[in-house]
Amino acid sequence: MKCQKIGQDLVAYYYKELEPAESNMIEEHLKTCQLCRQALAELEKTLALIDQKGEVTRSEEFWEAYTDKVYRKIEEDSFLVRLYRDIFIQPKLAPVLATSLLLICLVISSSLYLVNKNKRYEELQLAQGIELFEDYEVIQDLDVINQVDFLRETNI
């Protein structure tokens, strides 16, 4: 058995999670390999040091309050609370909201475009009317109408 392969299995060996056959192989290897024995000793030492860490303990009152809070959370998980939370606290609906906003913006801008387009068309028509009117005025100024009337009368 090679030392490179044993490295990861050493952890499983420490936690007693190897099959008996694998465990025996490791033990056989450890008898002959100084480096792996040292690696196992280092691993044991590190984990023993970590085990000296103080345990976190909570009082019975804490656990009673904890259970109550779990039930309160379940009760509070009504539709409106869930909706509010999804939107403002955990924005799961953010993509939906963003898409909706985009759609609303698109509708508003296209409506504005259409209104403006109609307005321009009306203005154009008005302008054409004014031009016609101005043409009429030019004819009036030149007194062409009178001349046409005079010619008509003379022809008669």
Added chain:
Amino acid sequence: MAAEELNSNHENSDEFLIERFKNNDADVFSELVNRYKKRAYYLAYNMLSNETDAEDVSQEAFLRVYKNIGSFRGTSSFRTWFYTIIVNLCRSHLRHRYLVSRFSFHFKEKDEMSDDPEKTIETSVGDTHWQSNPVKTTVNQELTKSINTAVDSLPPRQKEIFVLKHYQGLKIKEIAAILKCAEGTVKANLFKAINNLKEKLRDYKEEVS
């Protein structure tokens, strides 16, 4: 061990309770809460290093179980399913915390993070023999703080695996199922995590009794 003994009795097994819960026996849920609340809380606590967050996240995990019990098909054990929920919630909480710390100028991550280890030490000191020896208490406070910092500074994957294995005592096979990876990956990351911790705690090697 206690959970295994309970599971040996069919009527007390998680699977039996889940079946009853699925059949609208709501009282069973309190049994599940009592059975798993400590493990859920301590797992979240070790992952997040903050007691308020740990409480919120572990309670949220129970809420998810309550709401989504219908989607639990029993292909894995309830414990694996429940731990997966907690791990995923912790991941999204850490992601959220990272984003807040990155984009908020007012966020003081240090304050929040350092709040708990102190409390941890105070709590633990009160429950152990260290109280009788002030010199040793100070040393162990330091040691506990250093261990917490060392575990916190591990890469996320290594930290998850180390916490699930060493603090929660899960089997390598279960961890692989929870994290949806190969057993070899769990072993490799665990080995790396312990080596990293060895380096980070080099100064405290003399403390091992």
